Amino acid sequence: MNLTMPSLSPTDTSVSQSLHPSVTPSPSCSVVIIGGGFAGLAAAVELADQGAHVLLLERRSFLGGRAYSFTDKTTGDTVDNGQHLMMGCYHYTLRFLEKIGSLGKLKFQQNPQVDFLSLLANGQTHHASFRCPSLPAPLHLLAGLFKLQTIGWRDRWNALRVGLELRRLNGNRAELADITVREWLTRLGQTETMQRRFWDLVALATLNETPDRASADMFARVLDQAFMHTRQDSTMVISRVGLSDLYTDDARRFVEQRGGTVRLNAEVARIEFDGIRAVAVELKTGERIEADAFISAVPYFALPRMIAPEILAVSPGLRPIAQFKSAPIVSVNLWYAEPVTDVEFSGLLESRIEWVFNKNAISGHSQSGHQHLALVVSGAHEAAKLPKEELIAIAVAEMERFFPAARRQKPAHAFVMREHDATMSHVVGTARLRPSHKTEFENFFLAGDWTDTGLPATIESAVQSGVDCAVAVRHLN
Numbered sequence: 001m002n003l004t005m006p007s008l009s010p011t012d013t014s015v016s017q018s019l020h021p022s023v024t025p026s027p028s029c030s031v032v033i034i035g036g037g038f039a040g041l042a043a044a045v046e047l048a049d050q051g052a053h054v055l056l057l058e059r060r061s062f063l064g065g066r067a068y069s070f071t072d073k074t075t076g077d078t079v080d081n082g083q084h085l086m087m088g089c090y091h092y093t094l095r096f097l098e099k100i101g102s103l104g105k106l107k108f109q110q111n112p113q114v115d116f117l118s119l120l121a122n123g124q125t126h127h128a129s130f131r132c133p134s135l136p137a138p139l140h141l142l143a144g145l146f147k148l149q150t151i152g153w154r155d156r157w158n159a160l161r162v163g164l165e166l167r168r169l170n171g172n173r174a175e176l177a178d179i180t181v182r183e184w185l186t187r188l189g190q191t192e193t194m195q196r197r198f199w200d201l202v203a204l205a206t207l208n209e210t211p212d213r214a215s216a217d218m219f220a221r222v223l224d225q226a227f228m229h230t231r232q233d234s235t236m237v238i239s240r241v242g243l244s245d246l247y248t249d250d251a252r253r254f255v256e257q258r259g260g261t262v263r264l265n266a267e268v269a270r271i272e273f274d275g276i277r278a279v280a281v282e283l284k285t286g287e288r289i290e291a292d293a294f295i296s297a298v299p300y301f302a303l304p305r306m307i308a309p310e311i312l313a314v315s316p317g318l319r320p321i322a323q324f325k326s327a328p329i330v331s332v333n334l335w336y337a338e339p340v341t342d343v344e345f346s347g348l349l350e351s352r353i354e355w356v357f358n359k360n361a362i363s364g365h366s367q368s369g370h371q372h373l374a375l376v377v378s379g380a381h382e383a384a385k386l387p388k389e390e391l392i393a394i395a396v397a398e399m400e401r402f403f404p405a406a407r408r409q410k411p412a413h414a415f416v417m418r419e420h421d422a423t424m425s426h427v428v429g430t431a432r433l434r435p436s437h438k439t440e441f442e443n444f445f446l447a448g449d450w451t452d453t454g455l456p457a458t459i460e461s462a463v464q465s466g467v468d469c470a471v472a473v474r475h476l477n
């Protein structure tokens with residue numbers, strides 16, 4: 001089958017104009033978007049809002065990509081493919097969620113706060129809070145660090161040097177491009193204890209890579225974005241509902257109400273180029289679809305499968321993709337009959353599990369009546385290779401070490417998710433290989449968390465990339 005998407009002329013826009021009278025539609029633009037994760041949906045929403053004729057093609061039978069949820073068969077509870085945390089500095093994401101009407105499904109912290117649990121010499125659990133008071137940024141961060149009891153006084157003072165260095169760099173991080181997070185922090189006099197008990201957890205959580213491999217440039221960018229601007233930027237934002245319920249249906253509805261189409265089970269096998277332009281996509285079924293513009297919003301490892309090797313080999317933007325590698329995330333979900341903790345989420349110091357999320361406290365309910373805990377290991381290159389039974393045993397043992405209530409019971413149910421390609425690995429040197437959203441083909445654009453947004457591969461990077469592509473498409477004519 002060979003289809004040509006109808007181009008949208010200004011007279012076709014009565015539906016979108018009546019919904020959004022202030023929006024000027026881009027004339028005669030039909031756009032194919034490949035991939036229905038955050039990036040593809042953000043591009044689709046933005047373009048549909050501008051009056052473009054959007055067709056989104058998703059390979060799987062559901063939307064959400066690497067951020068989705070499903071119902072656990074045993075308990076009936078909603079389980080994410082991995083706990084996702086956002087921050088107040090996710091400006092693009094929050095705008096996207098607001099646009100599709102999903103903002104009310106989020107929980108916002110009033111003041112930045114992260115809890116840490118550590119074990120004392122006598123085996124008791126010590127609870128400390130990294131709580132930033134109502135001061136302008138970055139003073140809120142310094143005040144928060146000064147009260148953090150999991151690190152000693154000297155280390156708290158010393159942390160000032162990181163803040164001062166970020167101020168000195170003032171966004172110009174070129175000198176950090178070739179060193180690791182570990183090298184940078186050591187240069188800044190951060191002791192081994194301070195790194196192990198604070199910075200390593202922050203780096204793993206934000207970059208999904210171990211500090212010995214991760215790029216200092218990307219870490220400095222994260223710290224700058226989260227802590228050097230407004231206090232609001234440093235707050236944690238978390239979904240009260242399963243990830244799929246947070247955005248996929250609302251984004252789809254938004255696009256369809258504006259005349260767009262979202263097709264599931266529609267895997268693109270090939271993108272056809274004619275030298276300077278993309279002309280069509282061919283689905284696995286053989287169906288061929290032409291359009292005015294094309295946005296690829298698939299992960300870095302899926303893109304080369306759709307592009308002929310002879311094009312990849314000569315494309316300056318696409319060729320470096322072959323050098324990218326993935327970093328895994330392992331999640332262990334445990335259900336306990338008796339509550340184990342009442343804290344919403346906490347970092348575990350010196351543990352093989354980095355974070356514990358109390359899903360009942362976050363969502364406000366439990367289908368099963370059990371306490372559902374989601375445990376996270378990021379940058380999980382070693383853990384991802386372990387058998388599920390071993391991962392569950394490690395998780396249960398760690399819960400017993402940190403929470404007395406977990407020693408009195410065995411979990412009623414356990415479920416492991418291993419996301420081997422959770423994000424691209426932000427090792428030293430990767431940043432300069434990430435391609436821009438614009439390619440050498442004038443109507444073919446790249447979205448996805450891995451493209452050159454300047455941010456680590458996160459939801460925010462994905463959404464920003466989708467919006468950037470939508471803006472570029474708008475400027476095509």
Ligand SMILES: Cc1cc2nc3c(=O)[nH]c(=O)nc-3n(C[C@H](O)[C@H](O)[C@H](O)COP(=O)(O)OP(=O)(O)OC[C@H]3O[C@@H](n4cnc5c(N)ncnc54)[C@H](O)[C@@H]3O)c2cc1C
Binds near residue numbers: 038084329
């Ligand atoms: C376990 C885990 C935990 C995470 N935690 C966080 C967190 O706490 N905070 C945070 O900000 N980020 C987190 N992330 C990262 C975040 O999920 C991603 O950055 C984001 O979801 C990427 O979105 P994307 O649209 O770029 O790509 P994807 O979500 O991968 O979407 C790409 C889509 O393209 C589709 N596709 C692929 N090939 C084709 C084809 N040929 N034809 C049609 N469709 C195709 C795929 O099926 C997929 O739906 C986490 C990721 C994981 C896995």
